[in-house]
Amino acid sequence: MSGSSQRQVHPAASAALILITLVAVQWTWWRFLIYRAPSPPVSGGPGPAAAIASDIHVQGRAEVYVQTIGGDVMPGDADGPSHASRFDRPTGIALDSRGDAYIADTGNNRIRMISPAADTTTVAGAGPAGYADGPAAQAQ
Numbered sequence: 001m002s003g004s005s006q007r008q009v010h011p012a013a014s015a016a017l018i019l020i021t022l023v024a025v026q027w028t029w030w031r032f033l034i035y036r037a038p039s040p041p042v043s044g045g046p047g048p049a050a051a052i053a054s055d056i057h058v059q060g061r062a063e064v065y066v067q068t069i070g071g072d073v074m075p076g077d078a079d080g081p082s083h084a085s086r087f088d089r090p091t092g093i094a095l096d097s098r099g100d101a102y103i104a105d106t107g108n109n110r111i112r113m114i115s116p117a118a119d120t121t122t123v124a125g126a127g128p129a130g131y132a133d134g135p136a137a138q139a140q
Helices: 011-034 048-052
Strands: 090-095 101-105 110-114 119-124
Antiparallel strands (some): 110 119
16 A cells, blocks of 8 residues: 555553543443442431441342341451451352351451351361361361
8 A cells, every 4th residue: 555644553542542441431330330329317316327328338139138247347357246257358158057157268268157146256277378187276
């Protein structure tokens, strides 16, 4: 093709345009599809309604209900009642016939159990990551 001129786009300009597009898509997805600003509390004073107003609300299917049954906001490693227990990067869950929830607490290298009464106990795992069979408190 002689005589025709082709215009080249600088690679940095292409990368910037792609990055801006991805940020815009992510922001739109979060703002309009996931996050819904909480409504003001019904009661005027402090209490449970005021605490609910600060929670993040997720839009979704009406027949799905999500409830926190254990774990504090901050990561950590603590057994006990639901409000005092702590997890670090929980990645899996299994339920048994009694209603106990077993959590793979990846950051702590443990298997934790939350009872129907919302008490958290460590079922297996101790210390750093590794591989060791044996009693549950010594397994890795």
